[in-house]
Every structure is written in C-alpha cells, then in structure tokens.
Amino acid sequence: MSDTPKPRSRRPRGSLTPSVVLDAAEVVAAQGFDALSVRAVAARLGAAPMALYNHFATKEELVDGLLDRVLGRFEAGPAGEDWVEDLRGFARAHRRLLADHPWAVAPLVARPNPGMGAVRIGEHALGILRRGGLSGDRAVAAFSGVVALNYGWSAFTAARARSPDGLGADVSATLVALPPGDFPLTVAVAGPMGAYGSDEHYEFALDQLLAGLRATAGSSPPLASSRYDAGSRS
Amino acid sequence: MSDTPKPRSRRPRGSLTPSVVLDAAEVVAAQGFDALSVRAVAARLGAAPMALYNHFATKEELVDGLLDRVLGRFEAGPAGEDWVEDLRGFARAHRRLLADHPWAVAPLVARPNPGMGAVRIGEHALGILRRGGLSGDRAVAAFSGVVALNYGWSAFTAARARSPDGLGADVSATLVALPPGDFPLTVAVAGPMGAYGSDEHYEFALDQLLAGLRATAGSSPPLASSRYDAGSRS
DNA sequence: GGCCCTAACGTACGCCGTACGTCACCGACT
DNA sequence: AGTCGGTGACGTACGGCGTACGTTAGGGCC
Numbered sequence: 237m238s239d240t241p242k243p244r245s246r247r248p249r250g251s252l253t254p255s256v257v258l259d260a261a262e263v264v265a266a267q268g269f270d271a272l273s274v275r276a277v278a279a280r281l282g283a284a285p286m287a288l289y290n291h292f293a294t295k296e297e298l299v300d301g302l303l304d305r306v307l308g309r310f311e312a313g314p315a316g317e318d319w320v321e322d323l324r325g326f327a328r329a330h331r332r333l334l335a336d337h338p339w340a341v342a343p344l345v346a347r348p349n350p351g352m353g354a355v356r357i358g359e360h361a362l363g364i365l366r367r368g369g370l371s372g373d374r375a376v377a378a379f380s381g382v383v384a385l386n387y388g389w390s391a392f393t394a395a396r397a398r399s400p401d402g403l404g405a406d407v408s409a410t411l412v413a414l415p416p417g418d419f420p421l422t423v424a425v426a427g428p429m430g431a432y433g434s435d436e437h438y439e440f441a442l443d444q445l446l447a448g449l450r451a452t453a454g455s456s457p458p459l460a461s462s463r464y465d466a467g468s469r470s
Numbered sequence: 471m472s473d474t475p476k477p478r479s480r481r482p483r484g485s486l487t488p489s490v491v492l493d494a495a496e497v498v499a500a501q502g503f504d505a506l507s508v509r510a511v512a513a514r515l516g517a518a519p520m521a522l523y524n525h526f527a528t529k530e531e532l533v534d535g536l537l538d539r540v541l542g543r544f545e546a547g548p549a550g551e552d553w554v555e556d557l558r559g560f561a562r563a564h565r566r567l568l569a570d571h572p573w574a575v576a577p578l579v580a581r582p583n584p585g586m587g588a589v590r591i592g593e594h595a596l597g598i599l600r601r602g603g604l605s606g607d608r609a610v611a612a613f614s615g616v617v618a619l620n621y622g623w624s625a626f627t628a629a630r631a632r633s634p635d636g637l638g639a640d641v642s643a644t645l646v647a648l649p650p651g652d653f654p655l656t657v658a659v660a661g662p663m664g665a666y667g668s669d670e671h672y673e674f675a676l677d678q679l680l681a682g683l684r685a686t687a688g689s690s691p692p693l694a695s696s697r698y699d700a701g702s703r704s
Numbered sequence: 705g706g707c708c709c710t711a712a713c714g715t716a717c718g719c720c721g722t723a724c725g726t727c728a729c730c731g732a733c734t
Numbered sequence: 735a736g737t738c739g740g741t742g743a744c745g746t747a748c749g750g751c752g753t754a755c756g757t758t759a760g761g762g763c764c
Contacts, residue, residue, distance in 0.1 A: 246743060249729060274721065284744050286722075291742095295721065342580045345625040348632070350644065355653055362655040374674060376659055380667060381675025384622030389614070391579040391621060398582070414589065421596040422589055425610055433614060440608060441615025444682030451681055480712060483760060508752065520753075521712050529752065 247283055254291045254301065257281070261302050268398065269339040272299070299343060300351060306340045307353025309333060312360045319368040320450045323382070326361050327442055331386045338394035345387050368453045378449055385445065393433045481517055488525045488535065491515070495536050502632065503573040506533070534583060540574045541587025543567060546594045553602040554684045560595050561616050561676055568624035575628040579621050602687045612683055619679065627667045 260280045265272040274295055278285040292298040310333050313325045334341050350358075358379060365375040411426035494514045499506040508529055512519040526532040544567050547559045568575050584592075592613060599609040645660035 246728075249742065252743075273719085275719085286724095286745080287743050289722075342576070345579055345622070346576045346629050348626075348629040355645070355648065355656055359653045359656045362659060366655060372659060373671065376666065377671035377674040378678065380623070380626075380671055381619065381678065384626065384675070385615065385619045386622065387625060388579070388618030388620065388622035391625075392582075392614075392618065395580050395582040410584065411589070419589055419593045421600060422593050425596060425606060432610065437607065437611035437614055440611040441618070441679075444612065444615065444686060445675075445679045447682035447685055448678030448680070451685070452678060480759075483711065486712075507750080509750080518713050520714080520755095523753075524711055 247281075247287070252281070252283060252287055252291065257288055257291055257298070258301055258305060261298060262305070265302065265339045267339075269342055272339075274298075300347070300349060303340055303344055303347065304351040304353045306333070306337050307344075307351065307357060309336075310353065310357050310360075315364075315367075319364055320446050322364045323361070323368070323449070324442065324446055326364060327382050327386060327446075330357065330383065331390060331438070334386060334390035335393070338390075338397055341387065341390045341394040345391055368449070370449075370453055374452075381445060382442075385441065389433065389438055389441075396433065481515075481521070486515070486517060486521055486525065491522055491525055491532065492535055492539060495532060496539070499536065499573045501573075503577055506573075508532075533577060534581070534585060537574055537578055537581065538585035538587045540567070540571050541578075541585065541591060544587065544591050544594075549598075549601075553598055554680050556598045557595070557602070557616070557683070558676065558680055560598060561620060561680075564591065564617065565620045565624060565672070568620060569627070572624075572628035572631055575621070575624045579625055602683070604683075604687055608686075615679060616676075619675065623667065623672055623675075630667070 257277065261272060261277045264276045264280060274288055275285045277298075278288055288298070292301070311329060313322070313329060316322055316325075334344075361379045361382065362375050365378055370378055411422055414423055416423050491511065495506060495511045498510045498514060508522055509519045511532075512522055522532070526535070545563060547556070547563060550556055550559075568578075595613045595616065596609050599612055604612055646657055648657055650657050
C-alpha cells in the first residue's frame with residue numbers, strides 16, 4: 237500500500253486547452269445551466285478544479301466563451317428576392333439556435349456582453365434590413381425587436397421544458413382550475429389551447445411584426461426620431 | 471460579561487410573517503437579484519436564517535412570492551376607443567413595470583410558474599385583444615408576442631444597467647472598435663447610435679407589431695391554423 | 705397554574721467559486 | 735549530458751450558499 241500513494245496520475249502536460257475545457261463544459265451545461273460548476277467540468281476531464289484557471293481567469297470568462305461558441309453556430313441562409321422573407325428566415329434560424337441550446341437562453345439573456353458571435357448575427361440581420369431600405373436607427377430598432385421577441389419567447393419555452401415535474405405541459409391545467417368567475421377569458425382560452433408558446437403561435441407573432449415592418453419600409457422613410465419618443469419619459 | 475450571555479434577544483413571537491419577510495427580501499433584491507440570499511434577508515430583520523423556513527418551504531417559494539408581488543403591481547389603464555391603442559398602453563405599462571424592477575426580470579424570464587399576478591395581466595390583455603376581434607389561439611399568440619418582446623427587451627436593458635463597470639453605456643464603444651473590414655454595417659451604425667435599446671427603439675418595434683395586428687384583425691379572420699405551422703418541424 | 709403546540713433558533717453538512725502556495729515536468733542553454 | 739527556469743497541473747483552505755434536523759422558549763388554552 238505504499239507503491240501507489242498517488243493513484244491519480246496527473247494529466248499530461250499539454251492536454252488541457254481552452255477548447256477541451258469548453259467541450260466538457262458544454263456537456264455538463266447540457267443537463268441544466270446551473271449544473272455547470274467548475275468542479276463538475278473538472279471532474280469530467282479527470283482534472284483538478286483549479287487546473288481550469290490556467291485557461292480562464294474566472295468562471296464568468298468560461299461561460300462567456302461557451303455562449304459565444306453557441307452563437308457562433310448561427311448559420312445565415314442565402315439571400316432571396318424578398319427581404320422580408322429573408323428576415324423571417326433569420327428570425328427562425330436565430331430562434332432555432334436558441335431552441336437547440338435551451339440551457340444557454342437564461343445566461344444569454346442576462347449577459348450584457350455581446351461577443352463576436354452576437355456581432356456576426358447582428359451584422360447579418362442589419363444587411364437584410366438595409367436591403368429593405370431601413371437605415372440607421374430604424375434597422376437597429378427592428379433588429380432589436382426581432383431578437384428581443386426571440387429571447388423572450390425562447391426563455392418561456394426553455395423554462396417550461398426545464399421543469400420535469402410536469403409543470404411544463406399542463407400549465408393549462410393550472411389555468412383551467414382557476415376560479416371561473418374571475419379570469420373568464422383565461423379559463424376559456426386555456427382549455428382548447430394547444431401547447432402555450434407553440435411554433436404556430438410564434439409564427440403568428442413574428443408575422444405581425446414582419447407585416448408592420450414591410451408596411452413601414454414601403455412608405456417613404458421620414459425617420460424623424462421625434463415620432464417615437466412618446467415612451468415612458470414622465 | 472456574564473449577565474449578557476445572549477445579547478441577541480429573540481424576536482417576539484408573532485413578528486415574522488410572510489409579508490414582513492417579503493418586504494425585507496425586496497429591499498435586499500433591490501441591490502441585485504443574486505444578492506438575495508436567505509441569510510441576507512434574515513440579517514435584515516435581525517432573525518436567524520432558518521426562521522424564514524417557518525413561512526416559506528424553500529427559497530424558491532419565497533422568490534415566487536416576491537415575483538408575484540411585483541407582477542401584482544401592474545395597473546391596467548382604462549379602455550379607450552381604439553383597441554390597438556389600448557394594447558399599446560398595456561405593453562407600455564407592462565414594460566414600465568419591468569423597468570421599475572430590473573432585478574426581477576431575469577428570474578421572471580427563467581420561471582415557468584405563472585402565478586396570480588401573471589394571470590391577472592394575461593386576463594387584461596386578452597380582454598383588449600378580444601375587443602379587437604382576435605379569438606382563441608390568435609389572441610394568445612398576440613399576447614405572448616407582446617410579452618415576449620417586453621421580456622426580451624427588458625432583459626437587455628436591465629442587464630446593461632446592472633453592469634457598473636461602464637460596459638453598459640459604451641457597448642457602442644466596443645462595437646466601433648471592431649475590425650472595420652468585417653462588420654461594416656455594425657460599425658457604421660454603432661457610432662451615431664444613441665443608447666442601444668432606447669425607448670425610441672422600443673416604441674418603433676412595438677409599433678410594427680401593433681400595425682401588423684391591426685391589419686390582421688381588420689381582414690376577415692380565416693383562423694386556419696395550417697397557415698402558421700411552417701415553422702421548425704423538420 | 706400547568707401543558708403543549710409551535711415559532712424561532714443553533715448546529716452541521718455538502719456544495720459553490722476561487723486565492724494562494726507547491727510541485728513536477730519539458731524545453732533550452734551550457 | 736547535466737542542469738536550470740518557467741509553466742501548467744495540483745492541494746489546501748476560506749468564506750458563503752441552501753437547508754435538514756434537533757433544541758428551546760414563549761403564548762394560548764384548559
């Protein structure tokens with residue numbers, strides 16, 4: 237019992253690279269974002285927790301790398317004749333990306349840092365909107381609108397998919413059990429409704445936004461920013 | 471030093487109610503949602519951490535109560551002549567509510583559980599949409615769209631407001647510093663752009679969504695759900 | 705006046721992120 | 735070939751987290 241005082245062979249010297257660490261981190265994150273701990277990543281990899289800190293200054297930096305890697309998987313479709321249809325394709329592809337990485341939605345939404353992947357996505361969308369004749373502020377606003385819609389929508393669906401206790405599918409069951417006197421509309425709608433937040437519902441909402449953009453872009457662009465500052469100033 | 475072996479007088483027996491705990495929890499949460507720990511809430515209140523567990527089974531339950539209390543502050547405006555303008559008022563009030571509680575946005579987005587406050591909000595919005603002639607699926611989809619837009623948008627602005635290291639205001643500074651060869655549109659737009667995610671931009675995006683809804687509601691409603699299932703099936 | 709139910713408490717456990725000091729390996733230089 | 739320095743992997747430790755569990759003290763009821 238003395239010839240194996242350290243049964244743990246150290247990892248070979250160069251075998252721990254940022255890329256390898258991110259690979260392991262993604263596998264861990266796939267079973268829920270808050271399962272992603274430094275210790276868990278190190279355990280898969282057979283490394284010591286602190287070994288990761290030679291490649292990432294902090295956990296936040298590791299997460300940033302992970303999120304940027306996910307956004308880097310965005311694939312832009314080819315440009316077609318109609319810029320609105322291209323924008324629809326962009327929105328679908330973006331939402332699909334989020335749906336494919338449900339664990340990433342919450343941290344992405346909470347993070348102010350853009351990162352290269354996000355910039356690439358923005359550049360692509362701006363190109364489409366420019367072709368539609370929207371310029372400057374308007375293009376940014378429209379892009380932000382599509383992305384916000386996608387993030388908000390994906391956050392709901394991801395959150396519901398994450399709850400394994402059945403709270404997911406039968407939110408409607410909770411709703412139909414409400415006091416029917418109050419909330420009659422909610423109760424009426426919760427029964428026959430399919431999955432809340434379904435693809436059909438998303439397509440409908442996206443359709444409205446795109447129809448509005450098409451109409452606005454068709455009209456001559458006044459671009460007076462004073463038209464749109466009736467917000468919550470005071 | 472022996473006559474005060476327990477300088478901590480116990481809290482009087484009935485002085486710890488759910489409401490009192492939530493009050494303290496909200497004060498703590500106001501300085502960042504992840505500052506909200508059971509110990510911190512107990513410290514304010516001068517109570518022991520475990521004392522809170524007589525009123526909330528788990529921390530998640532406490533957070534749910536806190537979020538529902540926030541959503542309960544939603545105030546519906548009076549109905550006007552134009553249902554679309556009412557919907558705009560709803561969207562603004564909802565977003566204003568989120569802007570007034572930035573710490574609440576991230577947990578709200580991540581939580582599948584609706585809660586009474588959310589149901590009240592939904593009922594109000596459904597009433598407006600019903601007046602617009604949208605029924606069933608369409609009303610739910612439109613409501614979801616507005617809420618998703620608000621959540622996504624508020625998550626961005628809240629996240630940026632949360633970063634005190636100046637990463638907030640000058641995301642644009644990061645963007646103009648990009649390699650100008652790639653991302654020409656982004657660089658071109660980042661310079662003259664005011665605050666990314668400004669109220670004006672939000673109003674523009676909301677306007678497009680509302681314009682689309684008005685047009686759709688104006689046309690006769692075919693309601694064929696097959697029109698909207700061209701999503702990401704396979 | 706005495707009992708008991710319950711609300712408040714204290715201790716303890718297993719996680720977490722990570723600061724800091726140690727040690728072994730590999731390449732380079734003599 | 736021998737040695738030396740830099741670096742990457744490691745171990746220990748600290749403070750903080752949520753919370754399971756057992757203890758205690760106070761107020762309401764008989």
